[in-house]
Amino acid sequence: MSDVYIVGAGIHAFGRHDAMSGLDQGVVAVREALKDAGVAWDDVQFAFGGSSASGNADSLLPRLGLTGVQFINVANGCATGGSALLSGYWAIKSGEFDIGIALGFDKHPRGAFNPNPEQWGLPAWYGETGLMLTTQFFGMKIQRYMQLHGISPRTLALVAEKAFSNGAKAPHAWRREPVDAETILQAETVNDPLTKYMFCSPSEGAVALVLASEKKARAMGRADVRVMGAAVRTRPEGSFEVFAPSLRIERGGSATALAAEAAFAMAGVGPDDIDVAQLQDTESGAEVMHMAENGFCADGDQERMIHDGETRIGGKLPVNTDGGCIACGEPVAASGLRQVYENVVQLRGAAGARQVEGARVAYSQVYGAPGLSAVAILGRA
Amino acid sequence: MAVAIAENLLTDGPDGPCLIGGRDPETGEIVFPLPRGPLAARFKTHPLKREGTLWSFTVQRFPPKPPFIGATSPFKPYAVGYVELPGEIIVETRIKTENFAALKIGMAMKLTRETFAQRDGEDVYTYAFEPA
Numbered sequence: 001m002s003d004v005y006i007v008g009a010g011i012h013a014f015g016r017h018d019a020m021s022g023l024d025q026g027v028v029a030v031r032e033a034l035k036d037a038g039v040a041w042d043d044v045q046f047a048f049g050g051s052s053a054s055g056n057a058d059s060l061l062p063r064l065g066l067t068g069v070q071f072i073n074v075a076n077g078c079a080t081g082g083s084a085l086l087s088g089y090w091a092i093k094s095g096e097f098d099i100g101i102a103l104g105f106d107k108h109p110r111g112a113f114n115p116n117p118e119q120w121g122l123p124a125w126y127g128e129t130g131l132m133l134t135t136q137f138f139g140m141k142i143q144r145y146m147q148l149h150g151i152s153p154r155t156l157a158l159v160a161e162k163a164f165s166n167g168a169k170a171p172h173a174w175r176r177e178p179v180d181a182e183t184i185l186q187a188e189t190v191n192d193p194l195t196k197y198m199f200c201s202p203s204e205g206a207v208a209l210v211l212a213s214e215k216k217a218r219a220m221g222r223a224d225v226r227v228m229g230a231a232v233r234t235r236p237e238g239s240f241e242v243f244a245p246s247l248r249i250e251r252g253g254s255a256t257a258l259a260a261e262a263a264f265a266m267a268g269v270g271p272d273d274i275d276v277a278q279l280q281d282t283e284s285g286a287e288v289m290h291m292a293e294n295g296f297c298a299d300g301d302q303e304r305m306i307h308d309g310e311t312r313i314g315g316k317l318p319v320n321t322d323g324g325c326i327a328c329g330e331p332v333a334a335s336g337l338r339q340v341y342e343n344v345v346q347l348r349g350a351a352g353a354r355q356v357e358g359a360r361v362a363y364s365q366v367y368g369a370p371g372l373s374a375v376a377i378l379g380r381a
Numbered sequence: 382m383a384v385a386i387a388e389n390l391l392t393d394g395p396d397g398p399c400l401i402g403g404r405d406p407e408t409g410e411i412v413f414p415l416p417r418g419p420l421a422a423r424f425k426t427h428p429l430k431r432e433g434t435l436w437s438f439t440v441q442r443f444p445p446k447p448p449f450i451g452a453t454s455p456f457k458p459y460a461v462g463y464v465e466l467p468g469e470i471i472v473e474t475r476i477k478t479e480n481f482a483a484l485k486i487g488m489a490m491k492l493t494r495e496t497f498a499q500r501d502g503e504d505v506y507t508y509a510f511e512p513a
Contacts, residue, residue, distance in 0.1 A: 114446035123414060125387040127448035129497065129507045130441060131473055136461055139439030147486045191439040192481070246413040247436075247463060247471040 004092045004227040005217035006378065008037025008210030009344040012105070014203050014328040015174035022054025022204065022331070026105030027063045029206035029334075033101065037210040038220065044210075046100035047071045048087040050080035050333040054107045057333075074333075078280075078368015079232055080104055081207065081336035085376060088211045089230045098216040105206030106331030113202065120243050120370070134282075134369065135199065137242040139191030142285025146193065149300035151288055153193050157181040158306050159284035160198045160326055166313060167327025169354040172338070174203055175327040198284040203329025207337035209344070225347050228361070228377045229266030233258035235371030242369045256280075256293040256365060256373040263375035264295070267361075271295040274377075275359040276346050277317060278339035280367040281324040291319065294365055294375070318356045321346060336366030340376055347380045383496050383504035389415050391494070391508045392428065398494050400429040400472065400508055411470045430466040431492040432513060438462030440481050450505065451498040459497070464490045464510045477509040489513035 010032025012025035049057030058071040076083035081104035088102040117127040161181045167173035184197040217223035238252020281287035311319040322342040343362035402413040403424030444453035460476035495509035
């Protein structure tokens with residue numbers, strides 16, 4: 001068993017890049033990560049990679065070099081990146097490998113996703129009648145949460161305002177212009193209560209992380225960011241998920257709460273120990289609800305915390321310091337790895353204008369359809 | 382004469398339209414829609430209650446992409462939500478209303494039909510709930 005370190009991190013900026021395929025962006029991210037780690041592709045012993053809309057991730061191989069490396073394609077919905085990271089983490093931790101890479105890239109068409117009911121085990125009428133939209137789910141989940149826990153529309157706007165403000169300071173973000181809360185509130189509504197500025201959009205981008213054993217990381221002089229805990233969990237009975245024609249009356253927990261609990265237990269730390277957090281913010285409401293689901297506050301506390309600026313950079317718990325999905329967009333297979341990339345940059349103290357001073361323990365959580373969450377906790381060694 | 386969007390989705394009861402759910406005779410578990418394939422054998426057809434309360438809702442403000450078959454040009458926003466049928470199940474549904482601002486979690490709802498699209502020259506209806 002070995003501790004696992006992140007010794008290299010590379011990103012291709014998120015956004016829209018007409019001249020580049022998803023694969024092209026993946027190549028850039030891998031090369032950046034290798035350069036950052038100071039290793040060559042030939043040194044890589046394994047790769048776990050995913051892409052949901054840009055073809056087979058291992059199509060990268062001819063571009064990077066046909067070294068015979070074992071490359072495993074990972075497909076796990078919106079948690080594809082998180083799952084690639086977890087797979088690499090296990091591979092190193094087992095003692096079987098010293099160095100490998102986790103990567104994800106994507107390039108989605110513009111506009112909302114349009115899934116096929118049959119692929120989700122659902123009847124055709126569910127799509128035909130206009131019920132099969134992810135954005136509706138997000139609207140309905142936060143709508144109920146707001147009523148039960150006293151969250152105001154203004155709080156949703158403040159979350160998005162913070163995202164654009166942080167995105168403006170992150171070179172890899174897509175939306176880099178601040179937008180004020182009033183503009184966000186008054187913008188056209190997509191799915192009530194969420195306006196267009198509160199939603200993230202499908203986008204493009206790629207991230208790669210080089211993982212190494214403690215021994216290897218020390219030999220490289222790069223044993224500064226350690227993976228303290230990582231977990232993926234799927235939905236329990238009674239959770240509320242996208243594409244559900246019906247729900248049980250008796251409600252249950254969530255995949256996120258399960259993944260958070262598992263990762264905290266592995267890491268031996270609790271929510272109070274976290275200095276910076278990247279939480280899935282498919283829309284403003286998701287960030288609000290995930291603050292509680294990950295254990296950072298009780299349901300309803302977000303109203304005060306966000307009003308008081310506690311989740312801004314400089315606050316008690318800065319959340320989504322690079323603007324999250326709202327400012328970066330969501331290339332599905334790269335999105336969870338972007339969160340981890342941002343945490344690596346924060347822990348190295350290299351985040352420039354968006355640096356969380358003295359960050360030592362960083363948390364990331366990616367959530368997605370059909371109801372799974374991946375959490376990673378990193379610590380500065 | 383409008384046609385139903387699918388078979389085995391809703392039926393006509395003595396009090397009006399009624400959603401077709403399934404009930405597991407052994408556990409009492411109620412499901413919707415009625416499962417197809419091998420799972421169907423576990424459930425007996427169970428007509429669901431026609432009245433319930435609004436559990437949550439939103440308004441679909443932009444035209445969905447296919448497989449949606451309703452008109453998209455021009456597009457008329459429609460409400461959707463979940464309605465809790467007491468003691469049975471919470472079902473997802475279109476909400477037949479023009480007054481989106483009046484929708485409120487907890488309000489009483491009742492089942493109806495809604496003609497929402499045309500296919501092959503025929504009106505197509507599905508189930509919907511409306512404020513009671």
